[in-house]
Amino acid sequence: MTISKIAKAAGVSVPTVSxxxxxxxxxxxxxRSRIEELIRRHGYRRRRGPGGGRSATIDLVFHExxxxxxxxxxxxxxxxARAEGLSVVLAESGGRQTPQDGWVDAVLARQSTAAILVFSDLAPRQRDRLAARGIPFVVVDPTGDPGTDIPSVGSANWNGGLAATRHLIELGHRRIAVIGGPRHVLCSRARIDGYRSALDAAGLPADPDLIRFGDFHVESGRDGGRALLRLADPPTAVFAGSDLQAMGVYEAARELGVRIPEDLSVVGYDDLPVARWVGPPLTTVRQPLTEMAEEATRMALLLARGEPPANLRLDLATDLVVRQSTTAPAPRP
Amino acid sequence: MTISKIAKAAGVSVPTVSxxxxxxxxxxxxxRSRIEELIRRHGYRRRRGPGGGRSATIDLVFHExxxxxxxxxxxxxxxxARAEGLSVVLAESGGRQTPQDGWVDAVLARQSTAAILVFSDLAPRQRDRLAARGIPFVVVDPTGDPGTDIPSVGSANWNGGLAATRHLIELGHRRIAVIGGPRHVLCSRARIDGYRSALDAAGLPADPDLIRFGDFHVESGRDGGRALLRLADPPTAVFAGSDLQAMGVYEAARELGVRIPEDLSVVGYDDLPVARWVGPPLTTVRQPLTEMAEEATRMALLLARGEPPANLRLDLATDLVVRQSTTAPAPRP
Structure with missing residues (x-):
């Protein structure tokens, strides 16, 4: 389908299609809708210009x-991207879960090779606009269930939650709290389900008082940590939804004179470099973020070349990294 | 100067100039040299297209x-950039202090509005190529002396080194070590000179054994820390060139059973978020990195609009943030 055929079918001029x-x-x-509908139906794909290889870009959008x-x-x-001679264009969606329409306009205008969305997704209309131009996108660490047709790279969140909680149970903990990410975010739900399954397998009840939701940031870990430590029957261990939340739990513990790990064991999630440096070094679930991003980029580039990868949805493995923030609980008086 | 006039003067065709x-x-x-020389001399500046505002980019290059x-x-x-409707194109120069020529090609090809270089610089020839196209660049945290005509935004490194060292002297330390960045990097030299000045003002000698150079990374802090702590007469305080190097000193201290701050006071540099979370929280010199980057971007955009800013070289202030990694030295036996 050429531009002039699209223009004719839509009853508009060639410059309008352009x-x-x-x-x-x-x-x-x-x-615009009429033209995009035609493009979608007939699969027009713009040829990249001869200089395209050199000025080609890949778009990367962060939630925050x-x-x-x-x-x-x-x-x-x-x-x-660099190995493929592509430049990375970086954007932030300002905390929203979908980028602004202006972002889509810019991606189309610069004829980007592909887009990578991190912890966010596109609105259906935005997906259509990229699809109409043959610009593939891949979601890294999807927050929702992106649908079977949306390429994504995540990690084994449920297994991570299971491994973290099992480790605490094996140390002898019985009152284990969890501070998750936002309620609607699936990756966080999966970790909490892993936590529940580990408790269940050990015949331990899941006390609703010990399950908190936050937003993956330090402050929500601190607030959740304070609330948990002030309970009449506080937990002896906390599984935090991210290393940053674990930092917040450390802060709450310091404020309240609770020692880690003697009085409180803490497990994080992500294994950012900071986990090794904090005092005490943090036991955490390693999520291979850099590898996930590499895999997503490779997948997007395959799609851009019209070579669909073998799997459109990948979850990379997570591992428990045991450091010094977890130990057996103190004997109860 | 139009393209056709340049072509005529250079004795080449219009497409070649293009x-x-x-x-x-x-x-x-x-x-190419002949044409660039003509462009430089006659100040050709390409008009940005009507859609330029929306697809416009600003290039950001990191050393690492x-x-x-x-x-x-x-x-x-x-x-x-976002407030100005510009997209950020990110590149890494793979540890080299100047980006590759391919990067300049790409910046020219995408008609970028401006470029920001972090902890790196351009080769004279690369500068000329950007200048010929009216693409300004600003250096953030320059490693060398970029010359009076190169716009740059840094921070008050000398004052930071002075404040860190003075703080340690006021606590009663007399054997104070410093682990700097690479020897050739001016921002690191300025901090070490601030350190020397503080010692000098207090009538303390600068022991060459206590001055080490590294590369701002954790490992170099760890290696420097080990070497210092194994001296026959080890320091009672270390001023590290970066927070990451301070993390390395923490690691060395842990390995050797040296307690922070009881046996060793540590001061970092940068005030990254991690400084608040480590155990003990790190006393450090705050370098306003985000503000420096904002200032550099504003400066670059003013230059791109042909409105030279009042100052082409800015140093933002640094502040000492006192946390719990510094205290008075233990009385000597």
Whole structure:
């Protein structure tokens, strides 16, 4: 399907089709929809220009660019992109779970090779606009269930939650709390389900008082930690949803004079570099963020070349890394 | 100066000039030089297209993309760029102090608005190529003396070194070691000079055994820390060149059974988020990395608009943040 055939079918001029293809804003909404529908149906795919190889870009969108977590992902994308001669264009969606439409406009305008979304997703309409232009996207660490047709790379969250909790049970803990990420985020739910399964397998009840939700940041770990430590019957161990939340639990423990690990064992999630340096070094579930980003980028580039990868949904393995923040609980008085 | 006038003056065709302007590789080196010289002399500046505002980019180059340090800078550049409707293109120069020529080709090809270089610099020839195209660049945290005509944003390194060392002297320390960054890097030299000045003002000698050089990474802090702690007359305090190096000193101290701060006081540099979380929380010199990146981006955008900023070289203030890794030295036996 050529531009002129699309223009004819849509009853518009060639420059109008061209504007839509280039992501320009000055096209009436209904005209744009009609053209995009035709493009989608007939599978127009713009040829990349001869200089395209050199100025080619891959877009990387973060939900938030505010922690050491992000650099692990950026490094993976940048490494694979650079090997392919692509530049990485970085954006932040300002905490929203989908990027703004202006981002899609910009991706179309620069004819990006592919897009990588981290901890976020595209609205159906945004997906359609990229698909119409043959720009594939891959989600890293999906927050929801992205649907079987959406390529994604995650990690074995349920197994991570299971391993963390099992470790605490094996040390002798019986009152084990969990501080998860946001309630609606599936990766966090999977970890909490792993936690429940470990308790269940050991014949331990899951006390609803000991299950808290947060947002993966330090402050929510601190708030959850304070609330848990002030319970009449506080936990002897906390499994935090992220290393940053674990840092918040450390802070709450310091404030309240609770010693880690003597009075409270703490397990984190992610294994950011910081986990090795804190006092005491943090036992945590390693999530291979850089490898996940590399895998997602490779997958996106295969899709961009029209070579669908063998698997569109990958979960990489997680491992428990035992350090010094976990030990047997103190004997109860 | 128009393209056709340049072509005429250079005795080449218009498409050849166009290729040079677009950073294409398929132009003979001497032809390219001749054309670039003409462009430089006559100040040709390409008009940005009407869609330029939306697809416009700003390039950000890192020496290395491997620590929490980088995310602080990325966040500042992204914040200012987004407010201006610009996308950030990220690159890493793979540890080299200047980006590869392919990077300059790509910047020219995508007609980037400006470039920000972090802890690195451009070769004179690379500077000329950007200048010929009216693409300004600003250096963040320059490693060398970038010359009075190179816009840069740094921080008050000498004052930071002075404040860190003075704090240790005021606590009563007399044997104070320093672990700097690479010998050739000026920002590190300035900190060490601040250290020397503080010692000098207090009438203390600077023992060459107590001055070490590293590379700002954890491992070099660990190696320097080990060597210092194994001296016959070890220091009672260490001023590390970065928070990551301070983490290395923590590691060395743990290995050797040296307690922080009882046996050894440690001061870091940067005030990354990790400084608050380590055990004990790290006394450090705060370097406002995000603000430095924001300032550099604003400066680059002013230059791109042809409005030279009031100052082409800025140093933002550094502050000492006192936490729990520093205390008075133990009385000597």
């Amino acid at each position: 504007k839509v293809l280039n992501g320009r804003a000055d096209v009436a909404a209904d005209t 660019l505010d922690s050491a977590w992000a650099i692990e992902v950026i490094r993976g994308v940048e490494r694979v | 290729k040079v302007l677009n950073g294409r590789a398929d132009v003979a080196a001497d032809t 993309l491997d620590s929490a340090w980088a995310i602080e800078v990325i966040r500042g550049v992204e914040r200012v």
